[in-house]
Every structure is written in structure tokens, then in C-alpha cells.
Amino acid sequence: MSTYIVGDIQGCFDGLQNLLKKVEFSPTKDHLIAVGDLIGRGTQALETLDYLYSLEDNFDTVLGNHDLNLMAIYAGIRKAKPGDNLDVLLTSSNIKNHINWLRGKPLALMAGPKTLVTHAGLYPEWSVKKALKLSIEVSEQLQGKDWKKVLANMYGNQPAAWQKTLLGDQRLRFIVNAMTRMRFIEKKGNLDFNCKISPDLAPENLTPWFNVDNKKLKTDERVIFGHWASLNGNTNLSQFCALDTGYVWGQTMTMLNLSTNEIYTVNHQD
Numbered sequence: 001m002s003t004y005i006v007g008d009i010q011g012c013f014d015g016l017q018n019l020l021k022k023v024e025f026s027p028t029k030d031h032l033i034a035v036g037d038l039i040g041r042g043t044q045a046l047e048t049l050d051y052l053y054s055l056e057d058n059f060d061t062v063l064g065n066h067d068l069n070l071m072a073i074y075a076g077i078r079k080a081k082p083g084d085n086l087d088v089l090l091t092s093s094n095i096k097n098h099i100n101w102l103r104g105k106p107l108a109l110m111a112g113p114k115t116l117v118t119h120a121g122l123y124p125e126w127s128v129k130k131a132l133k134l135s136i137e138v139s140e141q142l143q144g145k146d147w148k149k150v151l152a153n154m155y156g157n158q159p160a161a162w163q164k165t166l167l168g169d170q171r172l173r174f175i176v177n178a179m180t181r182m183r184f185i186e187k188k189g190n191l192d193f194n195c196k197i198s199p200d201l202a203p204e205n206l207t208p209w210f211n212v213d214n215k216k217l218k219t220d221e222r223v224i225f226g227h228w229a230s231l232n233g234n235t236n237l238s239q240f241c242a243l244d245t246g247y248v249w250g251q252t253m254t255m256l257n258l259s260t261n262e263i264y265t266v267n268h269q270d
């Protein structure tokens with residue numbers, strides 16, 4: 001049995017299948033974990049969710065911003081943009097099932113004893129344990145009967161920095177933003193939501209979250225994440241593994257074999 005972690009799929013079912021073929025993935029023996037953004041922009045959203053759902057207990061995922069966006073569109077809170085390519089999925093008879101399935105997925109999970117997976121990364125003031133605890137806080141809300149209200153209150157860029165004393169919608173919004181939208185951090189721990197480019201090209205006042213010293217992260221712990229295609233898989237730190245390599249943008253999809261640390265990629269074929 002092998003455990004594989006795949007970067008952002010974003011509705012690119014063919015790319016996922018090519019990658020699974022490459023590693024000779026067994027849907028009954030192996031385990032697949034996704035870093036979130038299962039759908040969004042790619043044209044095979046329905047096929048992707050149907051397939052991942054069919055893997056049952058051999059599949060796990062964390063939620064990404066696009067997955068939450070899908071839930072919000074289904075709930076009538078957001079309007080789908082044409083570029084989201086979600087219409088076939090949203091009008092399919094499987095959508096209710098898939099939404100309920102996604103509502104049960106966490107923002108953070110452990111892929112191994114020391115390996116945290118989240119969509120965007122680990123906010124530098126949080127330990128792995130703290131991130132897991134905060135993920136449970138949000139999951140409880142998403143699984144509760146008021147989940148649509150929770151999603152409606154989730155949108156916004158404030159508060160920009162974490163404080164333990166945050167409560168209610170503000171607390172939830174920050175946790176969701178940090179785990180699903182974070183890239184750069186400004187001074188004082190403020191999340192920046194505008195800059196999506198590679199760190200080499202970014203303004204000086206912005207630091208990638210993984211370059212901000214995290215005193216609560218142990219040296220033998222690892223964070224695996226997606227979301228940031230312009231990193232192109234590079235953090236230059238072995239502790240932080242970036243798996244979004246921009247397949248939906250015509251680049252590559254990346255998969256990590258957790259047991260061997262081997263990286264596999266497939267190119268986008270138009």
C-alpha cells in the first residue's frame with residue numbers, strides 16, 4: 001500500500017488519470033490524498049468528483065478555496081463565473097451528494113505522523129496541533145444545520161491577522177482564509193490577498209508564509225500544500241512541500257509518493 005498526495009486537480013480529470021496511471025495507483029490498495037481545489041476552472045469537474053467520491057475510504061482531501069466556492073454557489077450565496085466551469089456539475093443529479101460529501105471534509109489533516117496537509121499552508125503563529133484543532137472548529141460549523149449561513153459569513157479579507165480572542169464569524173473567516181487563501185504575509189502577521197506571483201518577483205514588504213519563522217513548528221514536522229501555482233513546486237525548504245504546479249493553467253500536475261518521497265508529474269496535453 002502506498003500513499004500519494006496530489007496537487008490541485010481543479011477539475012482536470014484527464015490529468016489526474018494520467019498521473020494515477022503513471023504511478024500504477026490501485027484504487028483498492030493505495031491511498032490518495034488531495035491538497036484541495038478538486039474542482040474550479042477545469043472542464044471536467046463532475047468526472048473528477050464522481051471519481052474521487054468512488055474511491056471511498058481510499059481517498060481524503062482538505063478543502064480549498066474553489067471547493068468552498070462550489071459549496072457557496074450551490075447554497076445560492078455566490079454566483080458561478082463562466083470560467084469556473086461548474087455548470088455541468090451543478091446541474092447533475094449527483095451534486096447534492098457531492099456537496100454533502102465535501103461538507104464533511106476538513107481544512108487540515110495528517111497524512112502521516114508528522115505530515116500536515118492544508119490547501120494554502122500553515123499560518124506561522126500556529127502549531128500543527130493548533131491547525132488541526134481550528135480545522136475541527138470550522139468542520140463542525142460546515143456540518144451543522146446552519147452551514148449555508150456559515151458560508152455566507154465566510155467571505156471577506158478581515159480580520160487580516162490572528163488573535164486568540166477572535167470569536168464567531170471573524171474567527172471562522174480568519175481560519176478559512178489562512179488555510180485556503182494564504183500566500184504572502186505582511187508585517188504583524190497580516191495576510192495579503194492580492195499578490196499571487198512568485199516570491200522572487202514580489203514586493204519587499206511581503207514574505208511567503210513559509211519564510212516567516214514559525215516557533216511552534218517542530219523541525220521534524222512537514223507541511224504539504226497547494227494553491228500557489230506560481231511557486232512551481234519550489235519553496236527551497238524541505239519542510240514545506242508545494243504541490244500546485246498549475247496544470248489547469250497548461251503546466252503540470254504533481255503527485256508525491258509519501259512513502260518514498262518520489263515526485264511524479266504529468267504535462268497538460270491540449
Ligand SMILES: [Mn+2]
Nearest residue numbers: 037064065227
Ligand atoms: Mn486554491
